[in-house]
Amino acid sequence: MYIDVNDTIIAQVLPGSGFDLRSCVISQLKVLGRMFDYCWLTMWPYTEPTRPGLYQDRVSIVSTMSCLYGTQINDTFRYAEWDREHELGKAEYVLREGASKDWYWLEDPLHKCESDALAAAGKLDRYICVETQGPWGFSNAVNELFRRSGMSADEIERAGGSPKWFDRVVAMKKKSSGMLECRLESLYEAGARPGMSPCSKDRSTTQLRSEGRPVAILPKPSLVLLTVLCLAGPLAAQTIPSGAAIDAKVGGIMAHTGAKGMAVAVVDHGKVSYVHAYGIRNAKGDALTTDTVMYGASLTKTVFAYTVMQLVDQGRINLDTPIEANLDQPLPSYGHDPFSPGKYAPYDELANDPRWKKITPRMCLDHSTGFGNLWFFEPDQKLHIHFDPGTHFSYSGEGFVLLQFVIEHGRKEQGLGLDVGDLTHANFARLGMMRTSLTWREGQDPNVADGWNDHGQPQPHSKRSKVRAAGSMNTTISDMVKFTAALVRGDGLTPASRAELTKPSLHITTRTQFPLFQPDLPVSEQRKDLSAGLGVIVFDGPQGHGFYKGGHDSQTANSMVCIEKSQRCVLILSNDVRSEAGFADLVHFILGDTGVPYDWEYGDYAGKS
Secondary structure, eight states: OEEESTTTTGGGGOGGGSSOOHHHHHHHHHHHHHHSOOEEEOSSOSSOOSSOOSGGGSSOHHHHHHHHHOGGGGGGOOBOOOOTTOTTTHHHHHTOTTSOSSOOEEESSOOHHHHHHHHHTTOGGGEEEOOOSSTTHHHHHHHHHHHHHTOOHHHHHHTTOOGGGGOHHHHHHHHTTTOOSSOOOBGGGGTOOTTSOTTOSSOOTGGGOBTTBOOOOOOOGGGOOOBOGGGSSSOOOOOOOOHHHHHHHHHHHHHHHOOSEEEEEEEETTEEEEEEEEEBSSTTOOBOOTTOBEEEETHHHHHHHHHHHHHHHTTSOOTTSOGGGGSSSOGGGGOBSOSSTTTSOBGGGGTTOGGGGGOOHHHHHTTOSSOOSOGGGSTTSOOOOOSOTTSOOOOOHHHHHHHHHHHHHSOGGGTOOOOHHHHHHHHHHHHTOTTOBSSOOTTOOSOBOOEEOTTOOEEOOOOOOSOOTTTOEEEOHHHHHHHHHHHHHTTTSOHHHHHHHHSOOEEOOSSSSOSSSOOOOOGGGSOTTOEEOSSSEEEEETTEEEEEEEEEOSSOEEEEEEETTTTEEEEEEESBGGGGGGHHHHHHHHHOOOOOOHHHHHTTOTTOO
16 A cells, blocks of 8 residues: 555644644554555655755655654655656556555545556556545545455454544544544653654754645644654564674574574565575585575465465455365265375264364364374374364364365365465465475475484485475575565455454464463463464564464474564574574564564474474
């Protein structure tokens, strides 16, 4: 979503409007930032110019937004560079080659050249006009955005907001009491100093005004206790350390744990900012590089969940419709591994347990099917449902494999009968992940990582020949970080499906992830923010809502951690399981205190085969 700043945001907070709307606007922005990947479009420069010219060249947009809302608004500020002199204006940027095709643009009335360009591209319906006269233009436009994009009140609430924050009638009713329907925080806590307006840094009011488009200036210091929603709650993200500092930290972790190889990537504000590999990839001592093929392990589950949500967007799958409705015949009647030996489970063993009929795609993705991790790990090597589906979290790759079976062998008239390998390959190709696949490809180049177990013994790379949604992916750090960045931005999904992926789907009540089928902790000891999302685990920490996923086997240790608000992520791939013991320290070093629940993830097993 593209938002014009000077005519959609700034114009809504003029003191002349009768009362200050900043707290409501910033409330709306916080929620929109969770529902859409948005950035600002404005003719103002991003940084202070060295040779001021016209009004828009005398002050940067960063300074202006800081004046209006406090310093922390710029922590998640994304500014779109565009060619001011282009004959199509901002429309040239919105319609540029390689840009997302799924967008909305909130802007004051367009120039004719811009509207003509949108019309020619068949995208005029994606433009939403913001009326700049009067205080309610932005709120009205946002409500129109919700209508056109199909956003519901439930989806607003899942993004951490309230429909009341977007209701002009409610806000008007609150006017007389002086309290808008928004959480509040003092500007002083945002960095403004007592005795000084945040906008008074050697800059006059006239310097901040446009001709005919006045910019709001905060009241004098005695009235500076105006309030801003987004400053309450999550802490500001710390500065990402330099590449050299990250290198030194990884080197220390490898020395401490004895790990032979690690690869680390960082995403900052939705963009890949650092990728590096360390150590060796095999016992011969060949270097591990950013293009070395490594085992993705259970990060495959997140890739699969993302792919499933695309099928949800296409109307082929409903998350909450039992899988029975997607199959031509009852699941047990398909027999023992009916189509590809070693790929699926022996579903005929569920013939005497009708609870399989309750299982939904959501339960497959949030680990609540009742299956164990994998059927061949069971003591009798049979498929069992251990509890009523949907009632508890218990880690299960078998649930993912079941949903893969449904997609690949479901009703064709419903749009199923699709190859999951082909679906994921299409995403990999779109993202430029040319060395990633859900199966081992014989004959590919030899830059492949073997591994080391917790005794430091070399182990050969596992070459999986069948697509398995639970964990058959091979990838590289340079490939996988492209997916991580796309995921945190929400590329390739509707806003509703992207929100669904990382919202709390099922509360987690156990002390640790393993062993399976643990009893619930007493309610007072449960971590209230810890839940399963879809293919990820979600949490709320000091920097706000986050999600993560690990990957592990006897020689592999992987971890992906993302913070939604700042769109920052750390991705770690390692071909030595011992490195896992240093993951929590490394993520904290790069991102700061995130609250990622590594103690629940690993318990006492970090770094062990």
